[in-house]
Amino acid sequence: MSSYVLMKILESSPERYDRGIRMLNGGKVDAVYEAIADIAARPGGRVLDIGCGTGNVSIACAQRGAEVTGVDIDAGMLEVARSKPPPPIGSVEFVQAAAAELEDHFAPESFDSVVSCLALSEMSPDERSYALRAAHRLLRPDGRLVIADEVLPAGRFRRLAHRLARFPSVTITWLLTQTTTRAVPDPVELVMAAGYQHVEMAERFGRTLMMVSARRPPGPGGSNA
Amino acid sequence: MRDLLLRLFPHRHPTGLVEIGAPGRESPVIVTGNYTLTVRRMKRALRGRDVHLLVADSGGINVWCAAGGGHFTHHDVVSVIRTSGISDLVDHRRVMLPQLGATGIERRYVADKTGWDPHWGPAHLEDLPHVLDRAGRVPVADRKVRFGLRDRAEMITVWALPMALIGGGIGLAFGGPAQAAAVALTMVAITCAVFALVGRVPLSGPGRFVTLGVVASVAVGGAWVAMEAVTTTFSSRDAVLLGVAATATAGLLAVDLPGTTPWYPSAMAKDAFTVELLSESCTGAADCVTVCPRGVLRMNGVIRKVEIVDPDSCIQCGACIVQCPENALRFRRADGRVVEPETIRTTRLNLLGSRTIEVSH
Ligand SMILES: C[S@@+](CC[C@H](N)C(=O)[O-])C[C@H]1O[C@@H](n2cnc3c(N)ncnc32)[C@H](O)[C@@H]1O
Ligand code: SF4
Numbered sequence: 354m355s356s357y358v359l360m361k362i363l364e365s366s367p368e369r370y371d372r373g374i375r376m377l378n379g380g381k382v383d384a385v386y387e388a389i390a391d392i393a394a395r396p397g398g399r400v401l402d403i404g405c406g407t408g409n410v411s412i413a414c415a416q417r418g419a420e421v422t423g424v425d426i427d428a429g430m431l432e433v434a435r436s437k438p439p440p441p442i443g444s445v446e447f448v449q450a451a452a453a454e455l456e457d458h459f460a461p462e463s464f465d466s467v468v469s470c471l472a473l474s475e476m477s478p479d480e481r482s483y484a485l486r487a488a489h490r491l492l493r494p495d496g497r498l499v500i501a502d503e504v505l506p507a508g509r510f511r512r513l514a515h516r517l518a519r520f521p522s523v524t525i526t527w528l529l530t531q532t533t534t535r536a537v538p539d540p541v542e543l544v545m546a547a548g549y550q551h552v553e554m555a556e557r558f559g560r561t562l563m564m565v566s567a568r569r570p571p572g573p574g575g576s577n578a
Numbered sequence: 579m580r581d582l583l584l585r586l587f588p589h590r591h592p593t594g595l596v597e598i599g600a601p602g603r604e605s606p607v608i609v610t611g612n613y614t615l616t617v618r619r620m621k622r623a624l625r626g627r628d629v630h631l632l633v634a635d636s637g638g639i640n641v642w643c644a645a646g647g648g649h650f651t652h653h654d655v656v657s658v659i660r661t662s663g664i665s666d667l668v669d670h671r672r673v674m675l676p677q678l679g680a681t682g683i684e685r686r687y688v689a690d691k692t693g694w695d696p697h698w699g700p701a702h703l704e705d706l707p708h709v710l711d712r713a714g715r716v717p718v719a720d721r722k723v724r725f726g727l728r729d730r731a732e733m734i735t736v737w738a739l740p741m742a743l744i745g746g747g748i749g750l751a752f753g754g755p756a757q758a759a760a761v762a763l764t765m766v767a768i769t770c771a772v773f774a775l776v777g778r779v780p781l782s783g784p785g786r787f788v789t790l791g792v793v794a795s796v797a798v799g800g801a802w803v804a805m806e807a808v809t810t811t812f813s814s815r816d817a818v819l820l821g822v823a824a825t826a827t828a829g830l831l832a833v834d835l836p837g838t839t840p841w842y843p844s845a846m847a848k849d850a851f852t853v854e855l856l857s858e859s860c861t862g863a864a865d866c867v868t869v870c871p872r873g874v875l876r877m878n879g880v881i882r883k884v885e886i887v888d889p890d891s892c893i894q895c896g897a898c899i900v901q902c903p904e905n906a907l908r909f910r911r912a913d914g915r916v917v918e919p920e921t922i923r924t925t926r927l928n929l930l931g932s933r934t935i936e937v938s939h
Contacts, residue, residue, distance in 0.1 A: 426635075426651075426653050426654065426657070427648075427649070428648045428651075429648060449653070450653060451653040451654065451656060451657035452657070453656065453657040453660045453661050454653060454656060454657070454691070457691060476593075477592060477593040477594045477635075477661070478594075479594050479661040479662055479663070480593070480594075480657060480661045483660065483661040
């Protein structure tokens with residue numbers, strides 16, 4: 354069963370994810386987790402973390418007293434998430450599901466905030482918009498969406514320069530931890546297309562990480578069809 | 579060449595709908611993983627046909643390894659069916675799943691969540707045209723894994739190069755260029771012979787030492803003769819060198835040779851499992867028969883129950899157990915303890931081929 358040994362060694366490794374993600378972003382990523390939690394979490398608030406991975410954002414939200422549900426498709430990632438010590442306040446629960454299965458697990462309007470960090474970029478464009486629309490229905494009216502992801506600089510030339518500049522660190526990180534990240538073409542556009550309001554780029558972290566915040570329109574049954 | 583490079587490294591094809599030919603509202607819908615090499619082979623195999631191909635996220639890994647390692651599951655299949663918009667493009671609801679994904683993809687879960695009617699395809703995608711001609715029915719022979727010439731050649735290239743380098747290095751360190759060449763060639767010869775023999779002579783269990791011993795001796799003999807021919811003086815140091823190289827190669831290959839083939843359970847898995855069928859629970863659904871890659875199980879039409887007909891071929895993949903709706907199949911460990919079906923469904927193989935990774939359900 355362990356056919357094709359090489360492939361197994363090279364495949365992505367949840368245990369090494371936390372180390373890899375820090376190497377790639379020079380430690381910046383912790384600031385992103387905190388920034389997301391600062392706007393998405395408050396004591397008693399219900400937070401959904403889509404593509405929670407090893408649970409970093411979920412735990413940051415719980416540390417602010419929120420009741421968090423982290424969802425990820427990868428069992429290995431969740432195993433690492435569950436092995437972390439539970440925060441002293443708030444609560445975290447992890448569920449294995451695809452972003453396209455959110456509505457099988459949760460009722461409409463059952464969250465105050467939905468967050469997603471570095472996960473939309475791992476999905477296909479179809480999955481991305483499907484997930485954002487589902488999240489819209491799961492948010493209470495006026496509820497908040499916060500996403501953070503990698504973006505590529507505008508312009509062909511700058512993009513190329515950016516890729517070249519990052520090539521050494523990306524290669525080393527992948528060799529050591531088999532962790533890498535991808536980029537979302539245009540997060541603001543993406544979120545607006547899914548029917549959210551007050552879409553704004555909340556913060557940038559260096560040149561490539563950006564955080565977008567938005568709200569589900571107030572009023573019951575706000576539709577995003 | 580391009581295919582070989584792709585074979586060596588996991589590489590992700592974009593997920594979602596890929597149209598092959600000009601598929602219409604009645605054309606078949608087939609799911610596969612997003613290992614780029616698989617998608618390329620799929621397109622080649624289906625050239626001239628009209629098919630909706632749904633590329634699901636298997637982490638850029640081939641279907642078998644991805645499903646066994648927990649990277650390709652029913653969640654990925656549900657996701658691609660829902661988000662690709664395929665439901666609006668066809669009038670039927672039949673979807674073919676890759677048979678070798680059956681260790682990770684629960685067919686009934688996909689049916690429940692999507693309302694589609696999933697059925698298993700053949701083990702090898704080269705058989706797809708043949709299966710499509712039979713309206714999606716998979717002949718028994720097409721369910722068995724093969725380790726064909728091409729797979730053998732690929733495994734040889736994967737193993738021979740490092741072996742040659744190691745051998746060449748040792749040869750250089752303890753002799754000269756002639757010794758280096760001889761040792762490297764010996765190691766390559768052993769590697770070729772071993773992968774040519776997989777499935778034909780015992781290469782797992784105690785028998786593998788005999789086989790490897792014979793292969794190594796023949797290779798050393800050959801190298802000896804060759805060295806006698808090129809170098810006039812053949813020292814006893816050279817003989818020792820060759821012997822050591824042969825033993826090392828055989829040893830390295832023996833570590834997990836079975837695990838690199840689809841023919842044997844990994845030698846590194848700590849427990850030997852035996853598959854067990856609780857006949858009284860069997861309702862003859864026969865899902866297990868359609869997923870077993872080794873022809874271990876057969877439907878007995880007279881008693882309308884499944885039977886284990888070839889237990890020795892079982893590679894302990896667990897596919898049959900994962901799919902059984904009645905939990906009528908399970909593993910028993912060598913020490914007599916039972917491994918419940920739910921444990922098989924919620925644990926995945928780790929790097930060494932043991933079941934350790936817990937999966938929530
Ligand atoms: C780069 S990690 C980010 C993890 C975490 N949010 C963080 O920032 O550290 C991306 C995660 O998204 C998950 N993911 C990718 N596609 C998904 C999908 N379709 N549904 C749910 N999770 C998905 C992956 O399993 C992975 O754990
Ligand atoms: S009988 Fe053995 S080889 Fe066949 S599916 Fe079951 S576990 Fe796999």
